[in-house]
Amino acid sequence: MxxxxxxxxxxxxxxxxxxxxxxxxxxxxxxxxxxxxxxxxxxxxxxxxxxxxxxxxxxxxxxxTSLEPRLLLEAMSFVVDLHTDRTVLEMFAVRRMLEPGAAGIAATRMAEPVAEELQLLVDGIDASASTEDLVAHDLRFHQSIVESTGNEYLSRLIESLVSSTVRARLWRGITRVGAGERTIAEHRNILAALRNHDSELASALMLAHIAGVEQWLRKAAP
Missing domain, CATH: 1.10.10.10 (Winged helix-like DNA-binding domain superfamily/Winged helix DNA-binding domain)
Structure with missing residues (x-):
């Protein structure tokens, strides 16, 4: 009832x-x-x-209520925060489904001011940075791309998923040699595709970027 x-x-x-x-x-x-x-x-x-x-x-x-996306997705974010190690893989799988599409949309709409902000973000980090700084950079990079799609529901949904996988990425950054260099290089390639408004390439590069972390986690997880 x-x-x-x-x-x-x-x-x-x-x-x-x-x-x-x-x-x-x-x-x-x-x-x-x-x-x-x-x-x-x-x-x-x-x-x-x-x-x-x-x-x-x-x-x-x-x-x-106002029914704004931020408000409606807060409950989901709370549930996501209670995840177990096993569900992190499922979250990466969802990211793998959603973020390549978001990158493709972002490429078609990428305005120069947004591209410049992303360029400054990528240029402002290098592999010598701490693992925590590299993960924070990764968070900002992904969120900026999704926000540029102009779809607030998608942005808030991916934000909750991305933030919930921080622990896994910290673990990867600490235990995998060269993880920082690889992340930065992949970000540069994704950004180049976005600036060229190449939606197919941006989508493919984002897919490979997320799938790489997911694949590592599947091998590393007990």
Whole structure:
């Protein structure tokens, strides 16, 4: 019954009956309207509050949130943060599916100011940097590319996945000789493809870049 209540409220939002910032009807009125028990409705509201769809304000009522991508993906980011070593491989697999496509889109839309920022980022790091600095550089590089697609949902989704694989990349940087040099070289190649607006090459290079780390992790993981 709670699941049904969640679906019914969701449908009200999707249909436009309730929009961002709207106050939902009082519990008694809404339960009668949907033909659901007040207890089921109450549990549904709690669940939707947790994932950022509704905002329960004590003494004021319950409102639909702004429904911004950042807000809606926070719950997923929290779950991702609780990952185990085994699920890191699954996260890399998802990145391998999504980021090459993002790179391809970014290549078609790459504006010169963004390209210059990426160039400064790549030129500002070398293999002598600490493993922590190299990983931080990698995070900024990937996020900048995804943000340049102009798709905020995709950007926030990949951001949560990329940040969750930091530990694996730190491990790789410490234990694998030449990991820093390889990462920087691959970033330079990806950037060159982006600046040339070569979407197919940018996508292929990004795929190889992520798959390389994933392949290493599969061999290194117990």
């Amino acid at each position: 709670t699941d049904e209540a969640i679906v019914r409220i969701r449908d009200m939002i999707v249909s436009g009956e309730l929009g961002p910032g709207d106050r939902i009807p009082p519990e008694k009125e809404l339960s009668e309207r949907l033909g659901l028990s007040r207890n089921s409705l109450r549990e549904a509201v709690k669940a939707l509050d947790v994932i950022g769809v509704l905002d329960v304000r004590r003494g004021d009522g319950t409102y639909v």
